[in-house]
Amino acid sequence: MDQPVLLDCKGLWKIYGANAGTFLQGRNSSPDTSALERANLTGAVRDANLQILKGEIFVIMGLSGSGKSTLVRCLSRLIEATAGSIHFEGQDLLAMSERELIDVRRKKMGMVFQQFALLPHLTVLQNVAFPLDVQGVPRPEREARAHEMIELVGLNGRETAYPRELSGGQQQRVGIARSLVGDPHLWFLDEPFSALDPLIRREMQNEFLRLQNKLHKTIIFITHDFEEAIRLADRIAVMKDGEIVQIASPEQLVTNPATDYVEEFTRHIPRTKVIQLETIMTAGCPAGAYAGDLSHAMKVADVVSEVGQSNRPFRVLAHDGVPVGTIDREKLVSVMLGQELVE
Structure with a gap:
């Protein structure tokens, strides 16, 4: 992770019921729902x-x-x-x-x-x-x-x-x-x-x-x-x-x-609302004429109209403005039809 961690939460439980705290003590594994129910306890938050x-x-x-x-x-x-x-x-x-x-x-x-x-x-x-x-x-x-x-x-x-x-x-x-x-x-x-x-x-x-x-x-x-x-x-x-x-x-x-x-x-x-251009772009930017530049973080749905009306591909730019790939109308159509596999 490039960003520093501001809040770190480990093994957090919130259990409601009598003797909730002692219930967790001495266990080798986390109790499941049935174990909680047998003890008349409710696990509102479980091992978060x-x-x-x-x-x-x-x-x-x-x-x-x-x-x-x-x-x-x-x-x-x-x-x-x-x-x-x-x-x-x-x-x-x-x-x-x-x-x-x-x-x-x-x-x-x-x-x-x-x-x-x-x-x-x-x-x-x-x-x-x-x-x-x-x-x-x-x-x-x-x-x-x-x-x-x-x-x-x-x-x-x-x-x-x-x-x-x-x-x-x-x-x-x-x-x-x-x-x-x-x-x-x-x-x-x-x-x-x-x-x-x-x-x-x-x-x-x-x-x-x-x-x-x-x-x-x-x-x-x-x-x-x-x-x-x-x-x-x-x-x-x-x-x-x-x-x-x-x-x-x-x-x-x-x-x-x-x-x-x-x-x-x-x-x-x-899928078009969540898939980013960097996921489906063709890597690399060979020399040639491009219709324009698009951010790598843009969603497919945000660029369908613009890219769909162009016969030329667009360059995809990284966060620092460096070209990292291309996107064209055919690629967008394949995603919209569900033919493009996203890893």
Whole structure:
């Protein structure tokens, strides 16, 4: 991995029921579902292992009850894990005192939830500045920072409005601004757009990507919507019955699912939405006339119209702008018809 690890989670369990902690002790292997049921226990998170890389959007997804929200609450210690380890920026999160943990949450973690949780008696400016107020930041400084965040999320002119005077999308923007005002190192978003109608949801996804392109935050994003996941994620963890069944890029999940469950989850996602040009390009760029240049990270669906109308191939450029391959109309057609095998 080229990127440094910001958060490292190993062997994490969250079990509900009497004597949950002692149940795991002295076992040579992880208990399965039947063993938990016999002990009248529920394994909400079961032996989770993951690493969050600095600057990535890491999406945790699964159906309702899969354990994704419980996992994130364990990672932030909003609830206490039953067993396992969590290291955040090299520090043992589970060994921190309550005071140390509060300090980390206030200064290094930002959180946005499905419920906007705005304080109804405070204005937009006051809501956004509230985390800094709690930290004791002087009013001029916290309000100046809050103004910056309000501008960042596109709510200029609404500083004196109260939450009841805002639309759902505007309220969520306030929640996002508030979570960013402390400049968090790790940003948690738990189904932040699922309460919004489809059009506003799409708008907020666009806004989220715009913010990430500007801020380059490390993000853990929860969703049950696979289309939302593949649109936003660098990597995705798919959960089922408290277990992480696969961690991979959106493209890898669709083209190489690890289990029947993941395959069923991804069955209806068009390959063109996830397959990148670097996966299907012809390596090398011989001399010749090209129709234009395309980024290696672009998806097939993003270039179908442009490439499909050209009789000439396009060059594919790496992240540093160096030509690394070519793509043409015939190659795209073969992918769209399912004839192109993706390794």
